[in-house]
Amino acid sequence: MGDSAASTFEFLGLTFNVGNMISISLACVVVLVLVYALSRHLTLKPGKAQNVLEYAVDFTNGIVRSSISGETSRTLGLWGFTLFMFIIIANLQGLFLHIDISGVTYVKSPTSDPVITMTLALMTLTLAQFLGIRKLGYKGHFQNYLKPFVFFLPINLFEEFTNFLTLGLRLFGNILSGEMLLGIILGMSHGGAVMWIVSFILELAWTGFSVFIGCIQAYVFVVLSSVYISRKLELED
Template identity: 40%
Template structure:
């Protein structure tokens, strides 16, 4: 299956309508989950509150593994939002994918927003930009710039290249894994619809791949959040 796109122009800007729609849906789902989990707090958590507290502890563990809590505690909310948003976005394209056939081919309306490189690279750019912001805020401009010339000044060009490489790898790793998973799911669904191997023969591999895709989606959300905190620690901690 080829991921079709419905493109619309707004002035000199180009938008993929399905990507904008699914990004909005992901944001709404994360907001609703957060509100539902914190609406009625209890000393003995149950249900949604229990899940949210598990997320808090999980992100705390990520932060503590990359920097001291006194420095990294301020990034707890950021890490939770990032983890939940990426996980929900990764999962959206798994249950079903709704499309119509137009003159230009198959238009996919329901998909994971993280299967679009525009979204994942935008997230990566925002993360790297935030690391620079907090690095300057916590170390001062002179102290932050000085770090690019340590331990030896001739390494400065390599450190600049590293910043671009981190941005690209952070975004493209997430995109590649989610996009490939949705492509294979679409191919398996197409085999069942066309009668190749029978609907049952296509359904079993599709269910197995969906289960594996849930695992991959969770791992990719964890890796993205972990690398974000690693990059942040490199900028804000004196011992990194």
């Protein structure tokens, strides 16, 4: 492990990681293709593919609506759906496809990179701030930081920061550990036939578990994002 080799390049003073870019783009393409394939021939009486898509839409809508009420939840449906689909595909991608070329990873789970999960978390919390200001106005929004007492201001600010950190790091940690353990088990398989069989069984079990964790984490991410947003949408007292 500890191998931090990555193919990077500089553009406009910003560092880009090629592996991340490929992984993200692949995940996006998979999501898009999947959604595209499922949304063909929409009818009032749904077919199989349409049912799958509608179930997913209902599922994410349910998550969003369970914590956010009113008009905002309807506009956030698309956000929740895209976020869920992207994270779940990103989580599973590394389990099925992991391409290393001369020590540099090119395809993996994008969500096993803290920069990406933190960015998703940052986007969510920025969205929360934005929606909060739009709903309550600047005054109402920033007054929430002074509740219940003025002295809670540092605690509230700190909470904001920890929300951001935990939201991003939880997803990153779960996915990274899954992939890391898969790598370790894979490494075990080089120690002879018996080890190969043992590691095959372990790999199988751990992959299944990682799929489970990937789905759970996507769900958790969307749920927590909704909760964080909903907390910004109401005046505390």
